[in-house]
Amino acid sequence: MNRKAAVLLAVLLAAGCGPGREGQTAPESAEIPIGVYGALTGPEASFGTSTVNGVRLAADEINAAGGLLGKKIRLVVEDDQGRAEEAASVVTKLVTSDDVIALVGENSSNQSLAAAPIAQANGVPMVSPSSTNPAVTQKGEYIFRVCFTDPYQGKALAAFVRDTLKANTAAVLIDKKNDYSVGLAEFFSKEFTARGGRIVAQQSYVGGDAEFRPQLTAFRRAKPDIVFIPGFYTDAGQIAIQARDLGLDVPLIGGDGWDSPTVIEIGGKSVENSYFSDHYFVGDDRPVVKQFVAEMNRRHGKNPEATAALGYDALKIIAAAITRAGSLDRKAIRDQIAATRDYQGVSGTITMGPDRNPIKPVAMIKIENGVMNFAGWVQP
Numbered sequence: 001m002n003r004k005a006a007v008l009l010a011v012l013l014a015a016g017c018g019p020g021r022e023g024q025t026a027p028e029s030a031e032i033p034i035g036v037y038g039a040l041t042g043p044e045a046s047f048g049t050s051t052v053n054g055v056r057l058a059a060d061e062i063n064a065a066g067g068l069l070g071k072k073i074r075l076v077v078e079d080d081q082g083r084a085e086e087a088a089s090v091v092t093k094l095v096t097s098d099d100v101i102a103l104v105g106e107n108s109s110n111q112s113l114a115a116a117p118i119a120q121a122n123g124v125p126m127v128s129p130s131s132t133n134p135a136v137t138q139k140g141e142y143i144f145r146v147c148f149t150d151p152y153q154g155k156a157l158a159a160f161v162r163d164t165l166k167a168n169t170a171a172v173l174i175d176k177k178n179d180y181s182v183g184l185a186e187f188f189s190k191e192f193t194a195r196g197g198r199i200v201a202q203q204s205y206v207g208g209d210a211e212f213r214p215q216l217t218a219f220r221r222a223k224p225d226i227v228f229i230p231g232f233y234t235d236a237g238q239i240a241i242q243a244r245d246l247g248l249d250v251p252l253i254g255g256d257g258w259d260s261p262t263v264i265e266i267g268g269k270s271v272e273n274s275y276f277s278d279h280y281f282v283g284d285d286r287p288v289v290k291q292f293v294a295e296m297n298r299r300h301g302k303n304p305e306a307t308a309a310l311g312y313d314a315l316k317i318i319a320a321a322i323t324r325a326g327s328l329d330r331k332a333i334r335d336q337i338a339a340t341r342d343y344q345g346v347s348g349t350i351t352m353g354p355d356r357n358p359i360k361p362v363a364m365i366k367i368e369n370g371v372m373n374f375a376g377w378v379q380p
Contacts, residue, residue, distance in 0.1 A: 029071075030071060032072070032101060033074050033099060034073055034074070034315070035098060035102070035104070036051075036052060036077045036103070036105055036311075037079075037087060037094065037115065038106050039082035039108070040052065041081050042082035043082060043207075044107065044108060044234070046305075047107040047260070047307050050260075050305045050307040050308045051129050051130070051311035054307070054309060054315075055311040055312065055314070057296065058319070062319050068322045069323070069328070078090035078093065080111055080115075082108065083111070084110045084114035087105075088115055090115075091118045095118060100124065101124070104126075104127055104128075104314045105129070107129055109131040109180045110178065112128050112131035112136045113133065113135060116139035116143045117139055119140075120139050120140030123142060123330050124142060124330060125318065125333050126143050127145065127317060127318055129311045130145075130256065130279070131145060132255075132256065133179050133180055134149045134151055144338070144356045146317060146350060148357070150187050153256065154183075154191055156277055157253065157255065158197070159195070159378055160364050160375075161226055162195045164376065165251065168196075169200045169225045170198070170224050170228050170253075171199070171202065171224035171227045171228070173205065173212070174202065174203070175204070175230075175231040176204040178231065180230070181231050181232075185228070185230045200222040200224050201219050201222035203216075203218055203219065207231065208234070209235070212242045216242055216243050220246055220248050226253050227248065227252050229252055233260040234262070236252075236257075236258050236266075237265070237271060238266060241266075241267060241270045244269075244270040251275060252274040252275075253276065256279060256306060257276075259276065259365075264367060272367060273367070273368065275365065275375060278365045279306040279310055279360075280306050292304065292312060292346045296308060306347065312345075313347050316343075321333050321336035321337040338356065339352070340352040361378065363377060
């Protein structure tokens with residue numbers, strides 16, 4: 001089926017005009033096809049590549065241990081280039097042409113929101129590694145995530161800023177074209193003010209902008225205790241440089257979208273003493289984390305980012321669900337993903353809530369002396 005025809009079929013299915021796949025099993029073969037989609041090229045490629053690396057490690061470990069139900073996992077990886085329309089297209093291909101029984105993806109909420117209705121309409125379980133917008137799992141009962149949500153993360157960030165950093169005022173800089181940024185800003189601000197803080201300024205930009213001085217100048221006049229920047233690492237470093245150049249020396253605070261060495265590579269000393277929330281800490285003493293970090297270092301020569309840990313956990317949770325289901329029936333696998341309790345993941349102990357969002361702790365990370373250090377857990 002060509003790409004255009006596949007997209008048309010997916011639209012018809014999502015509109016309720018097709019049969020769907022609820023209760024269907026994958027065709028009999030020696031392998032279990034599992035789809036993985038993400039940005040392997042484009043401005044979000046660091047996220048996608050890291051995630052796929054984590055998924056591949058999980059698949060290799062599972063296959064080395066004998067596979068699932070006597071079969072080996074076969075990953076079918078697609079690049080959506082960080083674009084929502086392409087995410088819908090590649091997921092249509094994965095579920096209609098490649099006949100995958102489950103999906104891992106996407107990192108960005110924009111892409112997951114575009115693809116989730118297709119997975120739902122076809123009855124294919126989808127587990128997002130790091131799409132935090134609450135609307136993602138609201139697309140249907142087949143849609144899950146292993147990361148915390150924006151409301152969950154926003155509350156944790158506000159609690160940390162108020163209780164640990166003792167900040168009374170905040171300025172917020174939003175990427176207005178990014179659902180993730182807009183949502184996280186909203187939930188942070190709501191919780192921050194509920195805890196007695198004040199938002200003294202709010203400005204916006206568009207991801208990929210090069211000039212942030214007008215917004216930051218307005219922040220300097222407002223004199224906030226902290227500046228909250230719920231965007232991606234691709235912009236955060238440059239924002240930090242311009243903030244420091246203007247004499248805005250308060251702590252900069254980010255969400256999990258900051259989790260990439262690139263934020264330090266770009267920002268350098270300007271991101272010193274900044275903080276962001278994350279899904280795991282590379283120095284965690286738990287054996288599952290130590291083993292994961294050691295193997296990822298052996299393979300890639302560097303510490304894995306949180307997206308790699310989340311990709312790893314996403315596939316491991318799908319695999320555990322397949323084992324418990326005892327078959328490749330997609331509905332049975334969906335039900336077992338929903339039944340996940342106390343899974344000991346690299347990104348924390350995960351219990352899947354009734355809304356298909358995980359209950360887990362949030363890690364706070366501090367950039368200090370050019371490296372990322374653990375600054376404490378915020379418990380749910």
